[in-house]
Amino acid sequence: MAESSFEEINEKYFDVLKEIGNIGAGNATTAIANMLNLRLDMKVPKVELIAVEKIGSAIGSEDQIVVGILLGVENDIEGSMMFLMDLTSAHHLVNRLMMRDPEYDADFDDMDLSAIREIGNIIAGSYLSALSGLTNLNISPTIPYVSIDMAAAILSVPAIQFGMVGDNALFIKTEFSDDVGIDGYFILMPEGESYEKILRALGLPV
């Protein structure tokens, strides 16, 4: 069964991938809560397979401005992951981190962008360490890149990546809230043999 396509793997192991998503997102939420020193409640993440063509509108309207953080994933598995949040959520997190007035919403400056990258680092690091712990694989993130633009334009990056191997993308929506709701989305984009490696490491036949 070494020839299982990405699609078949996605369907067959959807529950496993979903569980990995849940644990990763849970870890990431705890990390943010610790960083910002606040209590965050996380709703059960929604994990979905979305058709590549629909990715542009997967998190709302296509021209809604969102913040995207992209990191490479390396060592035992290869690929990349993306964390997305809407502009309001990003302002909220940055204001918390910079200990600013919660209503402050001027355009992000360089300091803010570096705060966003740091949020990305922490989220990705904790997400991947959950995956690493589950699989016993050595998985680390590379440095994060930030883009603030129309949702469809940012999401074209994972759409293209998934589009190379199939027609669907695995999407994890995480909602966490303190006094203000924050919506975050994870997209894990394994490349080549990486999916198989993860599943094999979990003791599943691929």
Place this chain on the structure above:
Amino acid sequence: MGEMIKVGMADLKACKAPDNLTTIGLGSCIGIAMYDPVSKISGLAHIMLPDSTQIRNNTNIAKFADTGIQKLYDDMIKMGANKSRLVAKIAGGATMFAGGAAPTINVGARNAEASKAKLKELGVKLLAEDTGLNYGRTVEFYSETGDYLIKAVGKPPKTI
């Protein structure tokens, strides 16, 4: 005023004036607009990847520059566009995350190149392009005038 017809990601559509075409939030993808200025038949393809022959899973022909542009061209000819009069304008092909993860890093530039190569192969003259850089673009193509309007976040709209 005609209808503004929406073209999705990995999708293509053709129409005739007074109808117009739009696609929202092109990132590394390319929006290829073709039109025949006499019959005012126009078409827009939103392609994601340069080359269908390098991908195993290539059933959606609108996903690729080579097959997508060919299909749009064929559709437009069928609608009555004249081969020798067809011209094109392209937009998109950005690198959304400068220095980002390896395999998609140059996909914007490769998409632009592949689109231009396919247009050349079909003998469709490229009149203008707005490609590359690091931001998303929403495009609108006006069949009556052949104007290709490009909108980006925090930038004045421009027409090519």
